Amino acid sequence: MKVYCTKNYEEMSRKASNLIFAQIISKPDSVLGLATGSSPLGIYDNLIKYYKNGDLDFSALKTANLDEYCGLEKSSPQSYAYFMYEKLFKHINIQTDNTNIPDGTNQNTESECLRYDQTIYNLGGIDLQLLGIGHNGHIGFNEPSESFTHGTHCVKLAEKTINANKRFFDSIDDVPKSAYTMGIHTIMNAQKIVLIASGSEKADIMYEMIAGDITPKVPASILQLHKDVSIVADEAALEKVLKMGDNLPFWCEISLQFL
Numbered sequence: 001m002k003v004y005c006t007k008n009y010e011e012m013s014r015k016a017s018n019l020i021f022a023q024i025i026s027k028p029d030s031v032l033g034l035a036t037g038s039s040p041l042g043i044y045d046n047l048i049k050y051y052k053n054g055d056l057d058f059s060a061l062k063t064a065n066l067d068e069y070c071g072l073e074k075s076s077p078q079s080y081a082y083f084m085y086e087k088l089f090k091h092i093n094i095q096t097d098n099t100n101i102p103d104g105t106n107q108n109t110e111s112e113c114l115r116y117d118q119t120i121y122n123l124g125g126i127d128l129q130l131l132g133i134g135h136n137g138h139i140g141f142n143e144p145s146e147s148f149t150h151g152t153h154c155v156k157l158a159e160k161t162i163n164a165n166k167r168f169f170d171s172i173d174d175v176p177k178s179a180y181t182m183g184i185h186t187i188m189n190a191q192k193i194v195l196i197a198s199g200s201e202k203a204d205i206m207y208e209m210i211a212g213d214i215t216p217k218v219p220a221s222i223l224q225l226h227k228d229v230s231i232v233a234d235e236a237a238l239e240k241v242l243k244m245g246d247n248l249p250f251w252c253e254i255s256l257q258f259l
């Protein structure tokens with residue numbers, strides 16, 4: 001696990017964008033696993049800039065998003081399909097057929113989960129998975145639980161998650177109570193993982209993820225076992241980790257890189 005420590009959100013976005021840039025340059029038909037939330041917005045802005053400057057071509061790129069709220073139409077401004085279109089896809093030359101997101105309107109949970117797992121399988125798996133992290137350690141919408149999940153499943157959202165995401169809705173009652181998410185096993189199968197985090201409100205969970213026990217109660221902690229994971233986070237998010245100094249756990253192979 002490599003931990004890149006940046007000064008602020010902007011630098012975090014720049015460093016993480018560079019990792020994605022390198023992936024697309026070296027393999028233009030990569031399968032990128034994409035995330036939503038506030039954290040990746042700076043990255044998506046940078047990718048749009050690279051495209052507009054003629055530095056990146058997205059025409060062969062394929063994407064698979066981590067998750068989607070159940071019950072929201074794609075046209076709903078709070079849906080992740082809408083988010084991806086507005087914040088990235090409509091600004092670059094990606095082919096719509098090459099973008100994949102769970103279908104939150106499919107009420108047949110079993111068929112939707114199978115369909116999405118099959119989609120990822122047909123793509124040949126994920127080359128680089130971008131992740132944010134929830135305050136409770138969730139990745140995608142894999143909430144803390146008693147065991148790590150496998151493939152795509154429908155999840156009941158934790159109260160903490162509903163509270164954290166209410167800022168995107170008119171009221172807390174409008175936040176969907178469940179979502180489809182890629183499973184932990186699928187995420188761990190990605191060739192590379194880049195997890196981003198910014199701000200002091202993530203400091204506790206970043207510490208638990210990097211230096212705590214590997215447990216499904218902190219789903220992101222499983223990333224300690226992945227062979228190629230880069231954590232790109234700002235000083236505020238890494239505040240507690242940085243305080244450990246030389247006492248950082250050796251099994252995480254942490255190399256702090258200050259930018």
Ligand code: GLP
Pocket residue numbers: 035036037038039040066067131132133134135138139140141161165
């Ligand atoms: C949501 C998403 C996650 C994301 C998390 C953190 O719950 N499903 O994929 O990582 O929010 O969001 P933010 O980056 O806004 O803190």
